[in-house]
Amino acid sequence: MHTELPKILEDVVNAFTRLPGIGRRTALRMALAQLKKSREETRLMAQALLTLAEQVKFCRICRNISDHEICSICSHPKRDRTLICIVEDIRDIIAIENTGQYNGLYHVLGGIISPVEGISPSHLNIESLLQRLQDNEATEIIMALNATMEGDTTVFYLYRKLQAFNIKISTIARGVSVGSELENADETTLGRSIINRLPYENVFKK
Amino acid sequence: MHTELPKILEDVVNAFTRLPGIGRRTALRMALAQLKKSREETRLMAQALLTLAEQVKFCRICRNISDHEICSICSHPKRDRTLICIVEDIRDIIAIENTGQYNGLYHVLGGIISPVEGISPSHLNIESLLQRLQDNEATEIIMALNATMEGDTTVFYLYRKLQAFNIKISTIARGVSVGSELENADETTLGRSIINRLPYENVFKK
Numbered sequence: 047m048h049t050e051l052p053k054i055l056e057d058v059v060n061a062f063t064r065l066p067g068i069g070r071r072t073a074l075r076m077a078l079a080q081l082k083k084s085r086e087e088t089r090l091m092a093q094a095l096l097t098l099a100e101q102v103k104f105c106r107i108c109r110n111i112s113d114h115e116i117c118s119i120c121s122h123p124k125r126d127r128t129l130i131c132i133v134e135d136i137r138d139i140i141a142i143e144n145t146g147q148y149n150g151l152y153h154v155l156g157g158i159i160s161p162v163e164g165i166s167p168s169h170l171n172i173e174s175l176l177q178r179l180q181d182n183e184a185t186e187i188i189m190a191l192n193a194t195m196e197g198d199t200t201v202f203y204l205y206r207k208l209q210a211f212n213i214k215i216s217t218i219a220r221g222v223s224v225g226s227e228l229e230n231a232d233e234t235t236l237g238r239s240i241i242n243r244l245p246y247e248n249v250f251k252k
Numbered sequence: 253m254h255t256e257l258p259k260i261l262e263d264v265v266n267a268f269t270r271l272p273g274i275g276r277r278t279a280l281r282m283a284l285a286q287l288k289k290s291r292e293e294t295r296l297m298a299q300a301l302l303t304l305a306e307q308v309k310f311c312r313i314c315r316n317i318s319d320h321e322i323c324s325i326c327s328h329p330k331r332d333r334t335l336i337c338i339v340e341d342i343r344d345i346i347a348i349e350n351t352g353q354y355n356g357l358y359h360v361l362g363g364i365i366s367p368v369e370g371i372s373p374s375h376l377n378i379e380s381l382l383q384r385l386q387d388n389e390a391t392e393i394i395m396a397l398n399a400t401m402e403g404d405t406t407v408f409y410l411y412r413k414l415q416a417f418n419i420k421i422s423t424i425a426r427g428v429s430v431g432s433e434l435e436n437a438d439e440t441t442l443g444r445s446i447i448n449r450l451p452y453e454n455v456f457k458k
Contacts, residue, residue, distance in 0.1 A: 051346070052319045058304050061297035064289070065282045076271045078342060080301070081308060081317070083270075088305035091267035092298040095286070098264050099294035102287060111287070113258045137280060140257070 055081075107178065109154040109171045111136050119152060126150045128185040132175070132204065134158050134197075138190060150188070153178065158191055158200040167203055175204075179211050189217040219244075261287075313384065315360040315377045317342050325358060332356045334391040338381070338410065340364050340403075344396060356394070359384065364397055364406040373409055381410075385417050395423040425450075 051059065055077055062073035080088055104110065105117035112118070119125060119139075129150025133139055134157060142148050155170045178184075187208060191197035201217060208215055221239035222231045231239075257265060261283055268279035286294055310316065311323035318324070325331060325345075335356025339345055340363060348354050361376045384390075393414060397403035407423060414421055427445035428437045437445075 050324075052308075052317050052323075054300075054303055054308050054319060055317055057300035058297075061300045064293070064297075066285045067278070067281070072273070074343060074346075075273070077304070079272045081304060085305040087270070088301050091264075091270075092301040092305070094260075094263035094267045095294050095298040095301070097260055098283070098287060099291040099298070102258075102260050111258050111261055113260060117258075118256070136284060140280070 108152050109156060109174065110139060110152060124149070127183045129188060130175075130178075130184045130186070131188040131190050133190050134192065142190060151184075155191075155200070158196045159203060160196045170200075172204070172207065176207065179208075179213065184213060186214040186216060189215070191217075193220055310360075314358050315362060315380065316345060316358060330355070333389045335394060336381075336384075336390045336392070337394040337396050339396050340398065348396060357390075361397075361406070364402045365409060366402045376406075378410070378413065382413065385414075385419065390419060392420040392422060395421070397423075399426055 050056075051074075055074075058077040058080065059070065059073045062068050062076050063070055065073075068076070080091070103112050103115060105112040105120055106115050107120045108117060110117040110119060114121075126149050129148075131142065131148065131150055131152050132155060133142070133152055134155055136154060139152050139154070142152075153171070153175050155172065155175075157165050157170050159165060159167055159170070187204075189201045189204065191200055205215060219242070220235065221242065222228065222235060228236065256262075257280075261280075264283040264286065265276065265279045268274050268282050269276055271279075274282070286297070309318050309321060311318045311326055312321050313326045314323060316323040316325060320327075332355050335354075337348065337354060337356055337358050338361060339348070339358055340361055342360060345358050345360070348358075359377070359381050361378070361381075363371050363376055365371060365373055365376070393410075395407045395410065397406055411421055425448070426441065427448065428434060428441060434442065
């Protein structure tokens with residue numbers, strides 16, 4: 047059985063339910079919380095969403111979300127233009143930027159190859175990457191995709207596509223997490239970390 | 253360290269962060285998911301929020317959320333007007349309605365007394381309840397508040413206020429959950445369920 051909500055509330059609950067990870071119960075809690083706030087605050091949320099729908103831009107070079115035609119990373123004079131890091135989406139850019147260890151450029155694929163979800167290479171920003179490499183200072187492409195089967199498939203696909211270019215291709219290191227105990231690492235990760243062992247000095251390099 | 257987002261996205265993330273239980277990480281995931289949807293869908297969400305901010309009404313009688321001045325429960329001709337069930341908020345109405353076991357009216361307090369959160373009786377819809385009882389067919393008030401210290405405090409406060417009226421006051425039963433095993437029930441609940449034991453026939457009453 048399902049009790050009917052007033053339509054005004056139902057519309058908001060429905061909208062929230064379509065967000066990832068939000069069930070009906072949470073959506074209702076969120077809608078009621080929003081109701082307890084001032085009208086002004088709810089208006090601001092609505093306005094932010096409208097602006098997002100109508101004014102968002104994607105960087106012409108790397109497909110990062112941007113306020114302008116070229117994003118703040120691509121247009122930054124101090125970034126290293128010889129490095130391009132391939133990521134799935136903007137969240138990965140944020141994660142890598144937060145490490146403070148990378149000063150190159152990015153290229154946002156907008157997804158990874160996933161036959162299960164029906165995402166094929168043609169859905170991704172791969173053509174624009176190949177275009178971009180035509181006349182470009184890049185000397186190395188770093189693959190920073192999830193360490194999953196889909197991620198590996200995408201890396202392999204890109205690896206073959208990029209053979210045509212005279213460019214170095216690397217992937218971010220996989221191994222035992224910093225701070226974790228060996229007995230807790232899974233066998234595959236531990237096995238790979240032995241095969242891909244590093245010179246002692248490299249590990250503690252800052 | 254915290255990487256700056258494009259302002260358009262940042263505004264939406266900030267708005268989502270103010271919802272209950274939504275941290276910055278989840279808010280970003282939600283905003284990016286919204287971005288992947290059609291503009292039309294994002295516009296609909298914004299519109300639903302605007303309507304909520306500007307057109308929501310609270311029932312003049314019971315303070316339930318409503319599309320009209322009197323809510324669908326208070327205006328329903330078949331509801332039993334001799335019963336008023338006191339609840340904290342509209343979610344409790346939905347939960348009780350979903351049981352299909354109650355056919356009376358409600359009164360929404362809009363919260364419960366909580367010194368910790370600075371919620372005193374004056375913040376709740378208690379005055380309107382007392383007003384409502386002045387000229388009314390109600391013969392019984394059912395307290396359906398959370399079985400917490402705050403809930404109990406509120407029940408006690410209302411109990412004293414309602415002494416002035418010639419009306420029966422009851423609270424919903426507390427006891428071992430249907431379907432659960434005794435050894436898993438906490439001592440207080442189990443103790444109360446012995447003290448407030450029911451005639452055999454009552455337990456299986458539909």
